[in-house]
Amino acid sequence: MSEEEIQNKIENGWVGEGPDAKAYQRIFDVLKKEPDFQLPADFADSVIAKWQPAQITSSSREIFWIFIGVAAFTIVLGIAVVLTEFTLNFGALKFLSDHSGLMIFGIVFVLTLQWIDKRFVKRTSFN
């Protein structure tokens, strides 16, 4: 019988008598045993304790970069407006400058919808 056949047979519960079979049986028994190293009962808590600061750092990093992005965009926009002496006086832009109240309402409305979606709809979908 080849080595591979012996291994397969022992794996399927065969109890052999020869030295090869006996040696394999001992090895298979040991391989099935749980190792000595086990994690403590509060392991999940210790990971969570390590995870929370990492979460806070990553979300503050996100906020920092959003702020930097918005600030950079505003500065560049301001410079561009000054340099090009840009005014809202043609086509659709003329309409926007004539109805500034409507535009402000639109922006506030979209932002409110986003906030409601994040605050109430998404949160209740998973918890």
Next chain:
Amino acid sequence: MDRLKRKLSVNPATLEKKLVSNPIMTDDQALISRVRNGDQQAFKMLIKQHQRLVAHMVGRLIKQSEDREEICQDVFLKVFEKISEFGFQSRLSTWIATIAYRHSINCLRRQKIKFSEIPEEHEWSERFVESDDPGNLLIDKDQEEWILKLIDRLPPQYKAVLMLYHLEGMSYAEIGSVTEMPEGTVKNYLFRARNLLKEKVKQYIDKENAA
């Protein structure tokens, strides 16, 4: 049962697991969605479900017992970091085992432990089988510890394959996905590792019988 196992040619441990309980993919999906949304309870549940698997992998590959727990913690932090990349191409446990395997291998690299290739087969095997006479191991517990020490001396790839197959009941394909080895290599490593151990244990049994 044995005939069924052979007919389906899957790892018997996997088959038993599948016959007892059918893992439901949607459970993993729901859990992952919650973890992705930063739900602490869900993450805790994920850790509890998979900490045994990660402990087995790290425990087998990393020898320094003082580093093991911290390495396991880092594995789960990495799981959280990468969970948005998980696309359900495999079972969640297979994916977590992959992260644990790679992280352990990276730790071995940092400790400058050579892992990249299996040592020159013939010479290394001879040395493995000939070295370290266990003397008289009178009780089963001593024999067990001696065999565990022998397993510890095997290359990390062999240890990982043995652990995933015998303890976790993974199939050759799943082990291949965890270790990034072709299925043929997994089969071959499993056979060679068990064969090497057998040669060593057989020497001891022969001696024991002669005495």
